[in-house]
Amino acid sequence: MFRVELEKERVGSLATVRRLPAYLHLLKQLNADGREFVSSTHIGRDLKLQPDQVRKDIASTGIVGKPKSGYHVPALIHAIETFLRWDNNTDAFLAGVGNLGSALLGYKGFEDYGLSIVSAFDSSPAKVGKVIHGRQILHMSKLRNLAERMHIHLGIIAVPAESAQEVADAMASAGIAAIWNFSPAGLNLPENVIVENIDLASSLAVLSRKLAIRLSGPAEADL
Amino acid sequence: MFRVELEKERVGSLATVRRLPAYLHLLKQLNADGREFVSSTHIGRDLKLQPDQVRKDIASTGIVGKPKSGYHVPALIHAIETFLRWDNNTDAFLAGVGNLGSALLGYKGFEDYGLSIVSAFDSSPAKVGKVIHGRQILHMSKLRNLAERMHIHLGIIAVPAESAQEVADAMASAGIAAIWNFSPAGLNLPENVIVENIDLASSLAVLSRKLAIRLSGPAEADL
């Protein structure tokens, strides 16, 4: 029971983790400009965050700053990359090369996050064998075995909602530890499989709701 | 100052809004199965939520249930769709038809959310004039004028990070009220423009951090 607490603590606040990539991006720019130190005030101004929050976030990566001068830029970059494991490369499998899957396969930005999609799978005979963005598409039935043999830990799901669960099960049974789910389906998986959803519907819901209020709300409020 | 409070209240908790699409999806299935009433317990079991939370979320849409029988499915569907304005169609412009933009243009699921991408724009001469997923691509320079004339309120950004701010400015100056931003760039816009980001880096950061702990953490904890 002690171990559980330890693990929980080491995750850090998820809200903090979500902000780290923005820090990293800014810090890399500063570093490229040859800037050695940066203050929480500076970061806060650029990213529209309170300096207090910036300091807390940075503290959770283990970096300590120097009063008066601020934080050492290269050290901070290194700490964030280590914290997220973006310093080492992670190989991933992609399931589904429809519109969205193909777009992910072609996205160059993932290397900034140490992520490489090494193989892509599809169940459509029309797609298997084709080369998309430099990778030959394999049949979905090969995913399980290959993932096991190549010790893949990360799976990306970009198949239609109907087949998402099936693919997720195959990934889980192949020992894949984490799934990045771009399908609109909610996945049912064992506790020990990490799932992170890119949920377009939720995001659009927030936007739609705010827009609904903007367009109709104020008028009503004026009555 | 009273009006501000009213508006704030009417937004409802954003955490609640984010869950509504999942409710809607389930309710539509139940409705198709001919089921007339559903309890918060049933919804909670299916969506892995506490019944208490389900009741609170539903309450914020204005629907009241009947003790013993639960909530009226069609009424609840209608209430959620109205709450999000997904009952009426919303026309949107898309900027950028690279890999990701094209995928969005071809995505059929948006009609469930009352969203139609009516025109798509790009600045690359190679793409202007081409037809992608049934829409002819227009030059970016036409976006501003056309958005104004067609009274478009929603803009979707899928251009590279470098040009995202420029496109956002054009949208804002054309009177677009809300921007759905798929680019990795943080946008700087007037207070009155609503922005919702699909932030792959943040999402991957959470996944990466959890995976980092799973892979290295427990071993350390065992020392």
Added chain:
DNA sequence: TAGATTGTTAATCGATTAACAATC
């Protein structure tokens, strides 16, 4: 030294969970 900046502790805020009376 004086002033800027960090790091830490306390206060606030919002959302989730728990408890329970009201209702069909």
Added chain:
DNA sequence: TAGATTGTTAATCGATTAACAATC
């Protein structure tokens, strides 16, 4: 009536913001 279910109020939890002493 009895039992299931809602709706509401209170307690808990986590994250953000504020305050301020410590430090270079």
